Amino acid sequence: MLQRRAVSVAILFGVFAFILFSTHYKLISLPFFWDEAGQFISQAQDLYQRGALIPKSAMPNSHPPGLPLLLAGIWKVFGYSIPLTRSLMLLFGAAFLTVSFLLAVELLKGARGVPAFAVAALMLANPLVYTQSMMAQLDLPSALFTTILLLAYLMKLEMVAVVAAVLSVAFKETSIGIPLVLGVFAWRDGRRQFAAQLVLGPVLVVVNWVAYVWFSTGRLFGDAAYAEYNMLYPLHPVRLGYALLRRVSYLGIENLHILPLGVLIWRWKQVGFDQRWRPVAAACVAHVLLVSVTGGAVLERYLLPVLPVLYAAFAAGMSTLAGKWRHVVLALSCAGLITMLFVNPPWPFALENNLAMVDLVEAQRNAAGFVESGLSRSRITTTWPLTDALRKPYLGYVEEPIAAVRAVDDLSIERLKGLEWERGDVLILYARTWDPAYGLARWPWVKELLRKYFRFADEAGFRDVADLPGLKPLVGFEQRGFWVEILIVP
Numbered sequence: 001m002l003q004r005r006a007v008s009v010a011i012l013f014g015v016f017a018f019i020l021f022s023t024h025y026k027l028i029s030l031p032f033f034w035d036e037a038g039q040f041i042s043q044a045q046d047l048y049q050r051g052a053l054i055p056k057s058a059m060p061n062s063h064p065p066g067l068p069l070l071l072a073g074i075w076k077v078f079g080y081s082i083p084l085t086r087s088l089m090l091l092f093g094a095a096f097l098t099v100s101f102l103l104a105v106e107l108l109k110g111a112r113g114v115p116a117f118a119v120a121a122l123m124l125a126n127p128l129v130y131t132q133s134m135m136a137q138l139d140l141p142s143a144l145f146t147t148i149l150l151l152a153y154l155m156k157l158e159m160v161a162v163v164a165a166v167l168s169v170a171f172k173e174t175s176i177g178i179p180l181v182l183g184v185f186a187w188r189d190g191r192r193q194f195a196a197q198l199v200l201g202p203v204l205v206v207v208n209w210v211a212y213v214w215f216s217t218g219r220l221f222g223d224a225a226y227a228e229y230n231m232l233y234p235l236h237p238v239r240l241g242y243a244l245l246r247r248v249s250y251l252g253i254e255n256l257h258i259l260p261l262g263v264l265i266w267r268w269k270q271v272g273f274d275q276r277w278r279p280v281a282a283a284c285v286a287h288v289l290l291v292s293v294t295g296g297a298v299l300e301r302y303l304l305p306v307l308p309v310l311y312a313a314f315a316a317g318m319s320t321l322a323g324k325w326r327h328v329v330l331a332l333s334c335a336g337l338i339t340m341l342f343v344n345p346p347w348p349f350a351l352e353n354n355l356a357m358v359d360l361v362e363a364q365r366n367a368a369g370f371v372e373s374g375l376s377r378s379r380i381t382t383t384w385p386l387t388d389a390l391r392k393p394y395l396g397y398v399e400e401p402i403a404a405v406r407a408v409d410d411l412s413i414e415r416l417k418g419l420e421w422e423r424g425d426v427l428i429l430y431a432r433t434w435d436p437a438y439g440l441a442r443w444p445w446v447k448e449l450l451r452k453y454f455r456f457a458d459e460a461g462f463r464d465v466a467d468l469p470g471l472k473p474l475v476g477f478e479q480r481g482f483w484v485e486i487l488i489v490p
Contacts, residue, residue, distance in 0.1 A: 012101060017094035019124060024090060024134050028083045031365055031396030033357050036136050037388050041085075044071035044136075045394060048080065054213065057392075060222025062230075064209045066171035067138050082396050086134045093133025096144040097123055100308035103151045107277065107312045108319070115315035118330050122311040125334040126255070127341035127354040132301055135352065142172040143304035146287075150280055150309070153182050158194045162201050169202040173209070176202050177290040178283040178305065185279035229296035238453045243292040250300050251288075251310060254345070256336020263329055264317030271316045284309050299350050344481070347440040348433045356434060359480040364389060366477040367428060367484040368397035375426050378488070379404040381419065382428035383411050411459040416468055421489050427471055430484040432459065 032041050042058040047068045054060050055068075071085060078084055097120065104119035123129055132140045145168035152161035165179035179202045187195035213222045221227040234240060252261050264271070284306045291302040314333070318326050341354045351357045368389055371380060380390060380402060387407040389397040408415055411429055433441075440446050450456030471487040478484075 009098065009102070013094055013098045016097040016120075016124075017091060020090045020093050020097075020133055021087075023130070024086070027134060027358065028086050029396070030086070030134075030358060031082065031361055031389070032136065033352065033361050034385055037392070037395045038385050040067055040136050040138065041071075041395065042388070042392065044068040044075075045080075045392075048072040048075050054216045054222070059226055060213060060217050060219075061226050062173055062210055062213065062221040063138060064170050064173055064205060066167070067136070067141060070141075071136065080394065085136050089134050089136055089140065092141050092144055093129070096133075096140060096147065096304075097129075099144060099147045099151060100311075103147055103154075103308050104312045104315065106151060106154050107280065107309070108316055111316055111319040113319050113323070113326065115312075115319040118315040118318060119308065119311045121330060121334055122260075122314065122337065123307065125337035126307065127337060128300055128304070128352075129307070130341060131352050131354065131357060132304060137301065138172040139301040139304050142168050142175045143307075145171065146175050146178050146305040147308050149179060149182070150283065153186075153279065154276055158191070158197075162194075162197045165198055166201040166205055169205050173206045174291050174294060174302065175287070175305065176206055177286040181283040181286045182279055185282070230294055233296045234293055234298075236453065238449075240293065242453075243298045246298050246300075247288050247292055247303065250303060251306065255340045256333055257314075259329060259336065260314035260318060260333050263321065264314055267317050267320040270320040273313075273316070277313075280309055297350075300353050301350070344434050344436075346436065346438055348435065351434065356480075356482070359482045360431070363477045363479045363482045363484045364430065365397050367430070367486060370475060370477075370486065371402065371426070371428070372398045372400065375486075375488075376400070376402055377404075378424050378426045379406055379422070380426045380428060381406040381408060381416075382430070383408050383432070386428060386430060410457045412457045413468070421470055423489050425489045426474075427468070427487045428484060429459075429487065431482050434481070436481060 031037075039058045039061075043055040043065075044067065046052040046055045046057055047065070048071070050056075053065055053068075071088075074084065074088055100123055101116055101120050104116040108115045108119075145164045149161050149164040149168060152158075152164055161182075165182075168175040168178070179198050183195045183199035186192075186198060210221065214220050217223070219227070221231070234243060250257075252258065287305055288303065292298070295302065318329050321329065344354065344356055349356075351360055364386055368386070371390065382390075382405070384407060387405050389395050390402040390405050393399055393401055406419075408419070411432075416427070435441055441450065447456070447458075468487070470489050472490055474486045474488045476483060476485045
C-alpha cells in the first residue's frame with residue numbers, strides 16, 4: 001500500500017514537473033529579476049565564491065540562509081548557470097503543486113466529485129505560481145515546506161511536521177506564524193510534546209540566525225534601513241490598512257477570485273467544513289496578518305503558503321454545485337487566472353506577479369547589451385536594479401562588468417539635475433513600475449497619497465528629457481509598455 005502510494009506521488013510530481021518545464025522552457029535562460037538579482041543570487045554568489053554566509057554584495061538581513069546554502073551547494077556540484085538555477089526552482093514548483101494536491105485530497109475527503117483536481121487546475125493557472133516557480137526567491141521553497149507541515153499535521157505525522165516547520169523558517173522567517181498556531185492547537189488537543197517541538201524548532205532557528213547576524217554586523221537585522229523599512233514603516237495606520245486591503249483584494253477579488261469566493265459564501269452551509277479545517281484556517285489567517293504587519297513591500301508572493309488552502313476551500317464550494325455548473329465556475333476561474341498572466345491591472349503592482357517581469361527584463365537586457373557593445377567605457381548613470389545588472393555578469397545581462405556605473409537613489413528630475421555631467425556621460429532612464437496613461441497612479445489624489453505615505457517619487461520619463469540640458473537621446477527599447485531610454489552628453 002505504501003509503495004503504491006509512493007509511486008502515485010512520484011507520477012503526480014512527474015506530471016507537474018512536465019507541465020512546468022513545458023510552459024517555462026522559453027524563459028529558462030531569462031536573466032535574474034529585481035530581488036533575485038539584488039539580493040538572493042548575489043547573496044548565494046558570496047557564499048559560493050567566498051564562503052561568506054553574511055553577504056558583502058547584498059544587504060545583510062533577517063532572512064535565514066536556506067536558499068543561499070541550497071543554491072551555492074548545487075553550483076558547487078554542477079557549476080553556476082542561470083538555466084540550472086531556474087530548473088532547480090521549477091522542481092521546487094512541481095513539488096509545491098504535488099503537496100498542494102495531496103493537502104487538498106486530505107482536506108476534501110467526503111466532498112462530491114474529485115475536487116482536488118480543481119485545486120490543481122487553479123494552482124497551475126495562477127500567474128503568481130507560474131512566475132514564482134522559476135524564480136530564485138525564498139517564498140516558494142518556504143511555501144512548499146509549510147504545505148508539507150499542514151499535510152503532516154492533518155495526517156498526524158509528527159516528526160515530518162516538525163522537520164517541515166524547521167525547513168520552512170530556514171528559508172523564510174515569516175513562515176513562523178503557521179507552526180506557532182498549529183502548536184497551540186496541538187497543545188489544546190493534549191499533544192504536548194509534539195506542540196513543544198513544533199514551536200521550539202522554528203523559534204530556535206530564527207533566534208539563532210538573528211543573533212548570528214547581530215553578532216556579525218553589529219545590527220539587529222543586519223542593516224538599520226532594512227530593519228526600519230520592514231519592522232516600523234509598515235505599522236503606520238494608513239500603510240497597515242492598505243496592506244490588509246491588498247491582502248483581501250488579492251485573495252478574494254483579483255484574478256476573478258471573486259467568482260469562486262461568491263460560490264463558497266453562497267454554498268457555505270452545504271459545504272459543512274469539519275473540525276480539521278480549524279487549525280489549518282487559523283494558521284493561514286495568522287500568516288496573512290504576520291506578512292501584513294512586517295515587510296515594507298506588500299508583495300503577493302508572501303501569500304503563496306495560503307493559496308493551497310484557499311483553493312481547497314474554493315473547490316469545496318464548487319463541489320456542492322451540480323456537475324455542469326461546477327465545471328463552468330472552474331473553467332471561468334481558471335480563465336480569469338490565465339488572463340491575468342498576460343494582462344496588467346490599471347494600478348502599480350509587483351511585476352513578478354505575471355509576465356510583466358519578463359517584459360522589463362527583456363527591455364533591460366537589450367539596453368545592457370547596447371551599452372556593453374559601444375558605451376562600456378563611458379560613465380553610466382542609472383538606478384537599481386539596472387546598476388547591478390551592469391556590474392554583475394552572472395545576472396545574465398552583460399558578459400563583462402561595466403566599470404564606471406554611477407548609482408542614484410531615484411530618477412527624479414530634481415535628482416538628475418543635481419548631478420555633474422561630463423562629455424560622454426550616459427544616462428539610462430527606464431520604467432521601474434507599471435504606470436500606463438490610464439493608470440490609477442496618474443490620478444492627482446492617488447499620487448498625493450503615494451507621496452505622503454509611501455515615499456513615492458516622480459521619476460523622469462522620456463518626455464522629461466527636454467528638462468535635462470546637455471543630454472541627447474541615443475536609442476530606446478520598449479516591450480509591452482516597459483521602456484528604456486539611453487541618453488548621452490555629446
